[in-house]
Structures are given as structure tokens and as C-alpha cells.
Amino acid sequence: MSEPSNPPQRGAPVPPQPPARGRRKWPWVVLVVLLLVVGGCMAAIGLVVSEVSDEVDRTVTVEYEVTGDARDVTVAYSVWRTGDLTTEQQRVTSLPWRKEIEVSGPGRSGTLVVTVGADGGKATCKVRVDDGPVRTATASGAHATATCNAS
Incomplete structure (x- = not known):
């Protein structure tokens, strides 16, 4: 077995590790909110069109x-x-x-x-x-x- 070329020494400071890079959540939150707003608008428009159509046919x-x-x-x-x-x-x-x-x-x-x-x-x-x-x-x-x- 070969030994590492630079073995860590006891008591020596460990160099800081870069932070683990996680996935950003805000783009997903924005996407979900945008989809909810668009869906709500489409539902409202559909309801208005239905009401107007019923009224015109009456x-x-x-x-x-x-x-x-x-x-x-x-x-x-x-x-x-x-x-x-x-x-x-x-x-x-x-x-x-x-x-x-x-x-x-x-x-x-x-x-x-x-x-x-x-x-x-x-x-x-x-x-x-x-x-x-x-x-x-x-x-x-x-x-x-x-x-x-x-x-």
C-alpha cells in the first residue's frame, strides 16, 4: 500500500472546506407563484366568458x-x-x-x-x-x- 505524499499531521489546522453548494429554491418558488397567478387569471376569464355567453343566449x-x-x-x-x-x-x-x-x-x-x-x-x-x-x-x-x- 502506498502512503499519501502529504499525510495530515496531528494538531495541524485543517484547511476550510468550501460550502456545499445546494440548489437555489427561489426560482422554483417564483415559478410556482407565477403558475398560480396565470391559472387563476385563466379561470376568472373562463368564468366571465361563460357568464357572458349564457346572458347573450338568454x-x-x-x-x-x-x-x-x-x-x-x-x-x-x-x-x-x-x-x-x-x-x-x-x-x-x-x-x-x-x-x-x-x-x-x-x-x-x-x-x-x-x-x-x-x-x-x-x-x-x-x-x-x-x-x-x-x-x-x-x-x-x-x-x-x-x-x-x-x-
Whole structure:
């Protein structure tokens, strides 16, 4: 057996050893935190998209109604259907008048305009979307106009 060329001597100081190099933990901590933040953001975005999609696909009922004693009334109603505005107009010779329309899309609302004819009288318009509040307005006298908006 061969002996080491420089055997340690008893009582001689041992030279300091370099510290053991361990793996750094902070890059892993940062990575985990970053993944949690990104995952949370993706989950929140998915939830919002789902809610918006459900709301856009939902169908509501718009109720239009005109009451009063006027005998010559022009009724015009508008409604948003899947992003397009649809308007219809008709002449009504006796009240009450009523119409219900099923509507879907992002702009679910309705507008009703009532114009009293030359003979005068009184006409009250009412609009309601689903079980929401009833919006009313009244026109009195010849050529008077009332407008009701609901959303």
C-alpha cells in the first residue's frame, strides 16, 4: 500500500472546506407563484366568458301595451333582435292594443312610441322586459306623442 505524499499531521489546522453548494429554491418558488397567478387569471376569464355567453343566449319577453280613450293612434315599436334593430308601425283605431315579442341577443330592450291622431284623446304606453319594471308615458291631445323605453 502506498502512503499519501502529504499525510495530515496531528494538531495541524485543517484547511476550510468550501460550502456545499445546494440548489437555489427561489426560482422554483417564483415559478410556482407565477403558475398560480396565470391559472387563476385563466379561470376568472373562463368564468366571465361563460357568464357572458349564457346572458347573450338568454331569451326575454318584451311586452307592449297601449290603453286610453283615443280612437286614432299610431303605434311604433322597436326591438333589438340578435344585434339588429327591428321597427314596426301600425295604425290602431280602438284601444287597448297589446303585443308580446320574444327577444334574444345582447341588446334586449324595447321602445314603444304612441302618437294620438287629429281627433285627440289620451293614450298611455307601457313597456316591460320580462319581469322588470313597467315603463309608462301618456300622450294627451291631438298629435301628442308618448315614448316608453325598457331595457
